[in-house]
Amino acid sequence: MEIKKFKDTEELSRAVAKYITALIKNKPEATLVLTSGDTPKRAYQLISEMGKSIDFSKCMIIGLDEWVGVGPKSEGSCRYIVEESLLKPLNISEENYTFFDSLSSDLATECKRVDKLILDRGGLDFIIVGIGLNGHIGLNEPGYAFGNYCHVTDLAQMTIDVGQKYFEAATPLSKGITVGLKHLLEAKTAMLMASGEKKAAIISQTVSSQVSPEIPSTVFQLHKDGLIWLDDAAGSMI
Known part of the structure; x- marks a missing residue:
């Protein structure tokens, strides 16, 4: 685990x-999982500015998760956020990315498809993730x-409450569909990106608490090439 x-x-x-x-340039056929949310948006915008000359035609981009029951055109869906901030600006073909179909009537089969x-x-x-205030990944x-x-x-409940910020109107949320932590542990490189003072306490717990599913982010302590990249505010307690 490396902290920067x-x-x-x-x-x-x-x-x-x-x-x-750099990853895509060095390995054009790379398979990546990308997260959504507020934290990576600026990074995605910068990639779309820098990446005009990069060939994305051999890579595969997979969305990290989705709110069950929320469609892909909803402003709060993982697909919508990543498409609007990265995939569409770079004109990346839909053949080179996929997201969970959270409207599927058979979510178990949808999980097996992505697996x-x-x-x-x-x-x-490569997989990049954010972190919830309760340590969820x-x-x-x-x-x-x-x-x-x-x-x-x-x-x-904390995730349901915080998740409302991604929607223009109150949206019922109860379940999620997500890439599991076994995929993260098996990834060649896993990156946790966090910013802001409100993440400082859970980042401290992530790196210093006993490894346990009760704090999912402690999984990074087990990763052979786990990167925890923070701004100074998020890292202020470590």
């Missing part, structure tokens, strides 16, 4: 953008085992 601090969110975002673009895609491509080269909430591949979860 950057002076502010802009510097952090630029470093993340450079890392991802098969990842495993058929030899596992993940993707929608792997406290208590879910590190041994899960893609799966459906019951959302914690």
